[in-house]
Amino acid sequence: MSNAYRRLSRALAALVLTAQLAACSSLPRTPYTAEQAAAATLPGLDPGVRAYADADAGTFSDMAGRPDRRKQPFAYLALSGGGGDGAYGAGILNGWSESGTRPEFTMVSGVSTGALIAPFAFLGPAYDATLTEIYTSGIAGTLVQSPSLTNVVFGSGLFGDGRLRDLVGRFVTPELLAAIAEAHGKGRRLLVVTTNLDSQRAVIWNMGAIAASGGPNAVALFRDVLTASASIPAVFPPQLIDVQAGPAAFQEMHVDGSVVTPVFTLPQSFLVRDGRLRTGGKADIYVVINGRLEPEFGLAQNNTLSIVERSFTTASRARSQATLASTYAFTRANGIGFNLTYIDESAPNTRNARGFDTGYMRNLYQIGYEKGRTRGFWERNVPTAPLVKAIAAAR
Numbered sequence: 001m002s003n004a005y006r007r008l009s010r011a012l013a014a015l016v017l018t019a020q021l022a023a024c025s026s027l028p029r030t031p032y033t034a035e036q037a038a039a040a041t042l043p044g045l046d047p048g049v050r051a052y053a054d055a056d057a058g059t060f061s062d063m064a065g066r067p068d069r070r071k072q073p074f075a076y077l078a079l080s081g082g083g084g085d086g087a088y089g090a091g092i093l094n095g096w097s098e099s100g101t102r103p104e105f106t107m108v109s110g111v112s113t114g115a116l117i118a119p120f121a122f123l124g125p126a127y128d129a130t131l132t133e134i135y136t137s138g139i140a141g142t143l144v145q146s147p148s149l150t151n152v153v154f155g156s157g158l159f160g161d162g163r164l165r166d167l168v169g170r171f172v173t174p175e176l177l178a179a180i181a182e183a184h185g186k187g188r189r190l191l192v193v194t195t196n197l198d199s200q201r202a203v204i205w206n207m208g209a210i211a212a213s214g215g216p217n218a219v220a221l222f223r224d225v226l227t228a229s230a231s232i233p234a235v236f237p238p239q240l241i242d243v244q245a246g247p248a249a250f251q252e253m254h255v256d257g258s259v260v261t262p263v264f265t266l267p268q269s270f271l272v273r274d275g276r277l278r279t280g281g282k283a284d285i286y287v288v289i290n291g292r293l294e295p296e297f298g299l300a301q302n303n304t305l306s307i308v309e310r311s312f313t314t315a316s317r318a319r320s321q322a323t324l325a326s327t328y329a330f331t332r333a334n335g336i337g338f339n340l341t342y343i344d345e346s347a348p349n350t351r352n353a354r355g356f357d358t359g360y361m362r363n364l365y366q367i368g369y370e371k372g373r374t375r376g377f378w379e380r381n382v383p384t385a386p387l388v389k390a391i392a393a394a395r
Contacts (some may be wrong), residue, residue, distance in 0.1 A: 029240075029251065036245040037199050040252065041246055042221065049209045053202035053261070063189070063206050073373065074283035075103040076120060078265045080108060080320065081112025081258035082290030083232065084140065087361035088343050088368040089117050089288045090131040095372020097125035103284075109191040109204075109264045111257040113290055115229035119172070119207065122190045123179055130171060136365050141358040164236045166228040172223050177211040184208025193257030193264045194228040197238065202260035228254035262320045263287060265327040285331055286378070287324065289342035293317060294383055325381045339378040341371065 031134050034038075041047050042330055051059045079089055096102040110118030116134065120127035129131065133138060142163065180190060191205040205225045221241070228239035233255050240251040257264070265285060295317070300310045324340065331338040371377040 023177070029253075030249075032198075032248065032250040034199075036248055036250070037252070039245040040243040040250075041245070043242065044215045044217070045213055045221075046209065047212070048206070050203055050205045052196075052199075053204050053264070057389060063204070063209075065193075070283035074107075075105045076107045076265075076283075076285045077105045077109070078263050078285065078287045079108070079114030079117050079121065080263035080264075080287070080289045080291065081114055081256065081316075083113055084135075084356040084361050085290040085343060085364060086113030086117055087135040087290075087365040088347075089114065089290045090135045091365040091368025091370075091379070092341055092372045093117070093121055094125075094128045094131060094289055095374075097128050098373050100370075101375055105188070106190045107191065109193065111193045111228065111261060111264055112230050112232070113224050114263070114288070115257065116168070118190060119176060119180060119226075121363045122183065122188070123176075132168075132365070134171065136358070136362045138358045139170075140356045140361065142167075160341040162231060163240075165223060168223050168226050168230075172219065172226065174219055177219055177222060180208055180235070184212050191264070192225055192229050193255055193261060194225060194239075194254040194266045195259040197253045197255055199252075200259060200391050202264075203254070204264070225254075229257045231255050233259065258316065261323060262291075263289060263323055265323060267331065280336075281343065283335075284337035284339055285327065286339045287327070287341070289320060289340070290358070291316070291320070291322075292343045293320060293324075321382065328382045338380060340382065341377055341379060343367075357373040 019378055036212045041048060051063060070227065082088070091104070104124060105122060108118050108122040110116070110121075117131060120130050184190070188208070192205045192207050194203050194205065195201075196203050207222060207225065210222050210225070215221075224239045224241055227236075228241070230236070231254075238253045241254055243252055265287060267311060298310070300306050328338050330336070343364070347364065
């Protein structure tokens, strides 16, 4: 077992033991009502800059956008959560660039670690070196070093000293936002998902609209949203985002988008309007799962930490499989190409090197990179055939 994992395990155990004390010591928040939550907007920004994932189709009309060149193939990249396993997705993208077949994406969505990858995937191969640095240089490994019991008792996450937001701030610069704003102006879309804990709903953020807003707080908000999407509950603190409803000002609490959805491919209103495909020709969805999908047998130890970890892993895989099955059925019904890659059994299953262990991430990055270079790394089916058949039959 790696030292980083041992430290994280001890800290998580401390979290369980001190949960009640932590609740008594948490910082107070400005209260607000469900009605105010429904009316909340971001100061100085158009309300359309974000929407709840379960909103009606009309809500997404402006957010979905269209590229300027109608005949350009529609390419939608969806990047899942997975913590340090995001190294796999970074490797896939860089290897794909090396193969010379990587398209310019019309739309990119990211959840959790996928949200950290998404801006650089959206801007193209020129930012491949940035992805390599994030996941293989050792900088990500510093995120989970030396957890503090003080943060557990008096804070809102084991690593509550702002190190995740500092990492995001290192790479999210005004120049990066300018490049994203330019792509947004051409009809391309960059989407990031967070979970609003107050409302218990997933929120889709139009990051290009934030970048293009020109507001004085655009860079800070962009960083806040990326950080929130990657803020694993109890490990990293949530992000409190300033909003207002009429004269009332308050803060929403946002955490990891994968709490609700490990990967975001729908709602269908992004892709279809009035039963017609929202593209000018060929269309493909590319889904990168930064993790494993297939069930794996492993003897769960009879202790709190092992049970919690095993339960979270099981729930995440089940939700990923359900999302993929629904997406697969949708693509088959609408003539869209379905392309999936995930960490399969060929990758070493170093169970004790989880988290952000640098050696583990470098190994996983290389596996993804070699896969990406082969050009033939995409799966065309979901490895949950009974579920796919059931959903397809229901349609």
